[in-house]
Amino acid sequence: MIYDGALYFNNSPVTIPSTETVVTKNVKKKSKKIGAKLFNINTSDYKKLTSNKRVEIIQLFDKLDEKILKKFKEIHRNYLIKEVAYKTNVRLMTVVIKQNELIINFDKSAKEYDTKNLLKERAGYQNQNISYCMCISKQSELNYVIKLFENLYNSKTDNSKEIYIDNLLSDITTNILNIDKSIKKKKVNKGLMFKTSRNFAILERRKYGINVRILEVKDNDNLLSVVGRTNYEPLCRSFKIKTNEDINKYINYIKNSFELTKINPMDLKNGLADSYYTK
Numbered sequence: 001m002i003y004d005g006a007l008y009f010n011n012s013p014v015t016i017p018s019t020e021t022v023v024t025k026n027v028k029k030k031s032k033k034i035g036a037k038l039f040n041i042n043t044s045d046y047k048k049l050t051s052n053k054r055v056e057i058i059q060l061f062d063k064l065d066e067k068i069l070k071k072f073k074e075i076h077r078n079y080l081i082k083e084v085a086y087k088t089n090v091r092l093m094t095v096v097i098k099q100n101e102l103i104i105n106f107d108k109s110a111k112e113y114d115t116k117n118l119l120k121e122r123a124g125y126q127n128q129n130i131s132y133c134m135c136i137s138k139q140s141e142l143n144y145v146i147k148l149f150e151n152l153y154n155s156k157t158d159n160s161k162e163i164y165i166d167n168l169l170s171d172i173t174t175n176i177l178n179i180d181k182s183i184k185k186k187k188v189n190k191g192l193m194f195k196t197s198r199n200f201a202i203l204e205r206r207k208y209g210i211n212v213r214i215l216e217v218k219d220n221d222n223l224l225s226v227v228g229r230t231n232y233e234p235l236c237r238s239f240k241i242k243t244n245e246d247i248n249k250y251i252n253y254i255k256n257s258f259e260l261t262k263i264n265p266m267d268l269k270n271g272l273a274d275s276y277y278t279k
Contacts, residue, residue: 042079049079049097060139061097067146072153092152094130101137104145105130106152113151116144161207168209172247176201179258200257202235210241212250214257224253 050058061084068075068086075092078085083094083105093110096103108131111119119132136145173192177183182196191204191211204211213227213235224237237257239250 044079044081046079049084053097053099057097057100057102057137060136060142061095061102063139064095064102064142064145067142068149071146071150074157075153086149088153088156090156091130092156093149101135103133103135105133106148107156108132109155110148110152113148118144119148165205165209168241168244168247169203169205171244172203172210172212172241175247175251176254179255183258196258196261198261199235200261201254206240208240208242209246211238212241212254213238214254215260217253217256217260219253223250 050061065077065084069077074088075086076088078087080094083096085091086093086095090107092107094105096105105122106119107129111132114132118134120134122128122131122133125131134145136142169192173185176194177185180196183194184196186193186195188202191202193199194201194203200215202213204213214224214237216234216236217224219237224239227236227238237253239246239253241247241250
């Protein structure tokens with residue numbers, strides 16, 4: 001269809017002036033389950049998203065789609081109501097197909113790789129993961145989008161940080177168990193719990209390392225944070241472990257939390273803990 005001097009594509013073969021025929025290779029995949037997560041759940045399809053769009057823009061999208069799926073084997077593509085999403089276990093990028101351009105929305109982590117400063121904040125999405133965008137309308141702009149996506153993909157799939165946190169968790173676990181032979185550990189929903197007659201510490205994995213929660217010990221140096229009481233009451237003091245040096249820095253707080261398990265909880269509540277200590 002020709003409208004206002006522009007040729008539009010309705011998903012059937014179209015002959016353009018160069019005598020080149022446009023035929024899409026996009027195929028709608030069946031949904032599948034990986035672990036506990038479902039992937040490739042489509043709420044729309046290629047035909048609906050490309051209907052009444054300019055041929056040049058559809059060709060641009062097809063090229064981008066082909067390069068991403070061919071280069072990044074672990075990527076899952078979903079056709080959604082208004083956009084196409086590309087993700088691993090988290091969404092990395094979405095593409096909105098407009099009549100005259102593609103709007104590429106990126107995970108906020110992509111901004112640190114934006115050497116040309118082309119990514120702009122999406123209005124109203126500042127607190128969301130997909131919070132930056134850019135617009136493209138030419139084939140020459142594809143390489144920069146692919147480069148951004150590649151850097152973002154590598155940062156999200158790099159498991160070196162996970163290995164580092166695993167080692168950190170192993171080291172602090174060993175240090176805690178070495179405090180006393182009576183200490184037991186147990187996996188719970190939030191992390192790894194340590195207890196004797198009662199719980200005295202829990203280790204929670206975070207992106208930065210390990211979050212540690214302990215009993216209300218004395219904190220003369222003001223190094224601990226106060227946290228709200230939850231199901232693991234009264235583990236209401238916390239600190240962060242990011243390096244092995246942090247383990248050495250905070251291990252005495254964990255030891256003091258362990259010592260509090262030897263005191264009757266009611267005496268702790270009534271401020272009689274000091275009477276248990278002998279010099």
